[in-house]
Amino acid sequence: MLIEDQLIELGFEVVGPAATASQAxxxxxxxxxxxxxxxxNLGGGQRxxxxxxxxxxxxxxxxxxxxxxQAGVDGRxxxxxxxxxxxxxxxxxxxxWEHFG
Structure with missing residues (x-):
């Protein structure tokens, strides 16, 4: 929820959040x-x-x-x-802003 609030504060339109990969x-x-x-980490062992x-x-x-x-990121x-x-x-x-600009 904190990230959602921060993104809204930065002017982004937020879709979500989603609790599972399939929901996302x-x-x-x-x-x-x-x-x-x-x-x-989405919780419950799900990534x-x-x-x-x-x-x-x-x-x-x-x-x-x-x-x-970075160590937590899959090499792909x-x-x-x-x-x-x-x-x-x-x-x-x-x-x-660097990545979505």
Missing amino acids: IALCEDEHLDGAVLDI SDPVAEWLTRQGIPFVFVTGYG FGHAAVLQKPFTLPELRKVT
């Missing part, structure tokens, strides 16, 4: 997206990798947020920016 993909299919912010795969196939940029840093997604938790609003602004 369904939202992605139903909406026009300029970019996405994905938490790597957002399937969402990242879908976004990559569609050519939609995304940013991972994680407490694990080395092109994606990673924002280490906890992060500040200026850090979120910088990474989202």
Whole structure:
């Protein structure tokens, strides 16, 4: 919820949040997206990798947020920016504007 509030404060229209990868993909299919912010760990042992795969196939940029840093990112997604938790609003602004502009 905090990330959602921060993105709205930065002027983004937020779609979601989604609690599971399948929910996120369904939202992605139903909406026009300029970019996405994905938490790597969705809870319950589930990761957002399937969402990242879908976004990559569609050519939609995304940013991972994680407490694990770059080490938590699957190698297939080395092109994606990673924002280490906890992060500040200026850090979120910088990474989202650089990648979604």
